[in-house]
Amino acid sequence: MRACRPASRLEIEYCTPCRWLLRAGWTAQELLTTFTTELGEVALIPGTGGVFDVRLDGETVWSRKMQDGFPELAELKRRVRDRIAPDRDLGHSDRR
Known part of the structure; x- marks a missing residue:
């Protein structure tokens, strides 16, 4: 049984003049979909x-x-996983 630990806070700081809001929003959506219980807020x-x-x-x-440069989503998911859910299998995202 795993000990209960508080959900993590993820922040994505993006450049508004560069118009990267959509990229930031998409990245947030993908991470929230993958880490449904580990992320408390984005x-x-x-x-x-x-x-x-x-x-x-x-x-x-x-x-x-x-x-x-920008992160490949699979790489970003691995980095987040390694910090908040190291035992989790990310399926195809784990294949490099």
Whole structure:
């Protein structure tokens, strides 16, 4: 039996002048669909300067500037899974 732990908060900060709201919303939808019980909330945070950062409980999971591009969804799901549900099988997303 697994110990009950509080659901995580995921933040997606996206660049509004770059018009990345749809990308941020789609990413949030995909992560909420995959991690239905592990994510307690997802926040979309407007930003500027080409930002597209994904943070989980305050820790950066993906930064467009640091990783030099947008995340592939399968890679992002693996990174989130490794932090909040390491035993979970992601099916086809686990195949690299």
